[in-house]
Amino acid sequence: MASSLPPSTSLSIPSTQPAPLQPRIHLPGQPPRLPLLPFSRALPLPLRLRITRPILPALPHALSSSSGGGDDHGHNNNNSGGGGGDGEGDAGHGDGGAPDDNRGEALFVLAQLGRKLESLPSDLAAAVEGGRVTGEIVRRFNELEASALFRWLLQFRGFRERLLADDLFLAKLAMECGVGVIAKTAAEYEKRRENFVKEIDIVIADVVMAIVADFMLVYLPAPTVSLQPPLARNAGAIANFFHNCPDNAFQIALAGRSFSLLQRLGAILRNGAKLFAVGTSASLIGTGVTNASIKARKAVDKDLEDEIEDIPVVSTSVAYGVYMAISSNLRYQILAGVIEQRMLEPLLHNHKLLLSAMCFAVRTGNTFLGSLLWVDYARWVGVQKVQEEA
Template sequence: MAVTTPAIATNRFLPRSISYRSSLSLPSISTVHSRSLSLTPSPRLRLRFSSSSPTRLRLDASGPSGPAGPNGPSGGGGNGDEGGDGGDSNKRNREEAMLVLAEVGRGLETLPSDLAAAIKSGRIPGEIVKRFLELEKSPLGWLLQFGGFKERLLADDLFLTKVAIECGVGIFTKTAAELEKRRENFSKELDFVLADVIMALVADFMLVWLPAPTVSLKPPLALSAGPIAKFFYSCPDNAFQVALTGTSYSFLQRVGAILRNGSKLFAVGTGASLIGTGITNALINTRKAFDKDFAVGAEDVPVLSTSAAYGVYMAVSSNLRYQILAGIIEQRMLEPLLHNQKLALSALCFVVRTGNTFLGSLMWVDYARWVGVQRSRE
């Protein structure tokens, strides 16, 4: 009794099982010592390899066992907040994706290599895999063999609907906007109208394509790439798009998305304008040869200045409007509200995109006159 009382007092803060074990082992100290030596590596191995969660490591390390104490902080501190949550999210994504594949009897080897690699690395949650399997069975399945279409369709199953909306209504809304702004001068400025509509239609597809949210399936960038290339490579395609589970974008990366898309749209706008104004000038010169009255009022559209002006307009105005439209209005507002009502969602997207296209045409006419590439004819 005198022997066990100090043991109970000493261990009153320990769990009952540990205190009981200590009181029984007093008669044979050498046995306990040899047992503790033989069992010590096992918990250490469990702590190091059985879980990557820093929370679990800290709990185990703070236990009453002596050897685990120093091992816990030194082993768990390095992974702190930087990799712990991401590792858990990646593991969860991988498990969800594999479960979806198992339900339909599919394996990673049956998927495209880029999608399979993304699943292995835990970048793709189960809902994206489920969407891929649904798209694969649809009439649009053949588009999944093209990386750009696949990334956009996985992020938005109405992507092609939005392309059709943009290009389908483009010619009508842009012509209506030209008529609204030019009014009685519409017929006199028909060459300008034609140039505007042509270059706008050429650019319409890219205005939907470039700012569209995507599910990134890109492989890691080469280690030899420079810091600027690495930065822009890590930026999302849409500055406001929702990040998938296990993925996050910093404020600078989202700003980088605007800058990167702006540079691409500048090139697209300049190229589209060169084509549009080139065709328009050819038509004007052809008509001048046959219609002397038309030759008096018509003049060539300034190709280079108009192309540069349209490139700047696309990089700034169109870039920001379409980034906000696709990333905020459609993905963050309309999609959660009408997720299971695709027809209503498509109708609202039609209304919003039609209004945006009309607004863009009005803004272009004012901008073109402001920078001097077009003049009002009285």
């Protein structure tokens, strides 16, 4: 009977043999849930603050009563520089977010130094709020204030803008004025040689002009960190253009800032106009002093009446103004923006004494070259004549 059962029914008979283990594949559905923890999963408040803000200082100490919003319009802030500049912030030059980065960095440095924003000069504080200066500029200002002389000079915006761009600016100014008289006198002698004594009155005029002009030749083309506020909305297009030009056409722009080629050319034109006025004024003083000296000598020695001629005041002054606007302007802008800031400074940044010595040598050579060029130029345009041998 058992053999007549169909094969399928034999499976229903319980077997005493243990069934083999069969692996089961569990397809992923919902991920297994962790058991509830007996404590809150929210991190304690102090720990959360430490995680989210690991490096930021307590900004209220730096900001004090300031609005903290930063009125950064992204325009009308120049130079150098490296420099600072009026053209900072023509946003759209690929530095998006840089003003905010600069502002945060500057405020961080302020907090590190234990200073408040109100402790800075108003124009520098506004530049910090607007993100127009970096933390390095704030740190340099703090270091310069340690010196009584620098602290006094920092009260004047022109010196403040230049010292923040170049901490050796005052040394370069002293170099130029110190060697100016010696170098120019030597150059005059090199060009005139045997006629040096005969043309001594012209030499005096040149040296006096040099004394007056040397200061401005260093001051005007120097790279700056511009702290000028934005112009009024109703300012003309020309005023806005020159306001946005750097003080030095070749200076390095600060982080988050950029100057176009047209703005850098505008810096040459603007400084040329200023140096034309300076050169003309300096020449008026120099030739005036020289003519007064000639008249005094003629009053004492009547034999000099026919030997010495008065120097033409107007033509000499205009010629010297043109010379400074073109030759001096270009030479000093290249010297400060290219040779010193872009070549010597990066190479000798950590060797200030050697850097100062190199700047002294370069500026002395530039002063001597300028004197040689002036003598040739003055003779070429006819404001000075070569004295013939007797």
